[in-house]
Amino acid sequence: MLHAMPTDAPRHDALNRTPNIPDPDGFYEELIESQRLLSDDEAQLMNCKLILLLANHVGDRAVLTQALKAAGGAGK
């Protein structure tokens, strides 16, 4: 059976740019709150760890490359 795919549905190998986080306000609050007591240096280190943890969770090289570009990365 064939299903027509909606044009805005994320493909498996494409970075999902549509809203995907339930409770966006709650998530944003939690994100900011998680760094409230950290110095800038500590928060930057935490950001790095967060990126690495999430990148591993995504685990799709093509998606990660798209995310680096979408975030403004200037790599090759």
Place this chain on the structure above:
Amino acid sequence: MMSTYTYPRYPYRISPEQEAGRLVRHPVVVIGAGPVGLTAALDFAARGIPTVVLDDNDTVSLGSRAVCYAKRPLEIWDRLGCGERMVERGISWRIGKVFFEDDLRYQFDLLPEPDHKMPAMINLQQYYLEEFMVEECARQPLVDLRWKHKLLSLQQHDDFATLVVETPDGVFTLEAQWVVACDGANSDTRKMVGAEFTGQAFQDRFLIADVVMKAQFPTERWFWFDPPFHRNQSVLLHRQADDVWRIDFQLGWDADPTEEKKPENIIPRVKAMLGPDAQFELEWASVYQFACRRIDRFRHGRVIFAGDAAHQVSPFGARGANSGVQDVDNLGWKLKLVLDGLAPETLMDTYHEERALAADDNIANSTRSTDFITPKSAMSRRFRNAVLELAQDHPFARPLVNSGRLSTPTPYLASPLNTPDEDAFAGLMAPGTTCADAPVRVDGRDGWFLGLLGGGFTVVTFGDAPLGEVRAGGIVAPVLRIGIDAADAKGRLAERYDGMDGTTYLIRPDQHVAARWRSFDPDKIQGAIRRAIAA
């Protein structure tokens, strides 16, 4: 400083041609008797080429220098008769420990793949390696190793080169159909042909020290990022033969090499690292700055470059000497076929194509290690530190830790010498790849698959074959039947080569796959041989 090793002095002898004032044209002259030049001499001689080696010194490497040798070079040296001795003398480690700041973050076991004759790697001081090869050269009548022979100048002609050489008896001239320059990163030969040698010089210096340990210390590789005894830098400790340990301290760009090399500056550093109770003595130390550079073309007319003379890499991953030895492995059989008139001279240009690819691959890999070990910006340092902190509790982060990746051969997947697959195969043995070893039984005796290859082209077929050899031009490739001439003792050949009844491989003289098929077709094999010699 103490010494566990006595440096041999090899006697200078005047050559008959210099003594007689006779101009001789040699098939091949190798410049430099380091690990690459000596390997070249042994490989060329094994292929039947009389080889003259010129070296301006009369002894082996001072200090341990290149210290880590990977499986593929060990296999090449095994083919040349000195691999077993190196493995016997060397040290193999399996456990590696990674420290960050004050703590051990994780440890790993190399878990080498079973059923290969040679180990994944050994640590051995370069002077032993060279000494063993010099001794092997002395057993080879085709090797003419000449100490205290310094190349002064070189002039190229259409089909030979003229070399002006200085010895303790004065200056004389000799000619060579081919010159193979293995005279290191500061190659004079490279300057003589006016080759470009460009790349990236890193703004960093390293202190390397050989230390004799007097008490038990585990045979493990320890790598520290930013340790308390050497802040903001990295340190590597690993064992070599004779209870000599090699320590590499990253110094940073501002360090003064002359000051850092002084024992009174080194000893406190080592004490801080090993603890107050460790008993040790310093044997040798040196400071170096490294660069990643490659020669423009590996062949300049009749002069061929190999090893550090052709490419320089950062030390992480042991890619210097290891790749130089693989250069020679690629070169020897091509040189022999061209000298014998069995292959066109254009075959020599494929040496550049295949080995420049490998050099670029090595440079890319060692640059990645360097960027992890010495981050170039505050943000990249944060990422590096984040990886190291996560590695302790989160296994996912451990593969991101890069303290040097042990070099593995670069497959020549796009080489024009390959015959592309027309049948489907599983596994790694695609055309252009180094053959994997496996245990075999021949005439009731245990042996190794690679021991059956490497004299010339070989056709390997699983099961019976209609022919005992395949001829193309002047090349004769014997057929090796797996299951008849050699038994696949543990089934590893079938597994590693995706071998089924009829599966046929054409193997190059440097033990690389040239072509493979699902059936034995003499016409196709002949075509693949012609292609593999650029005919």
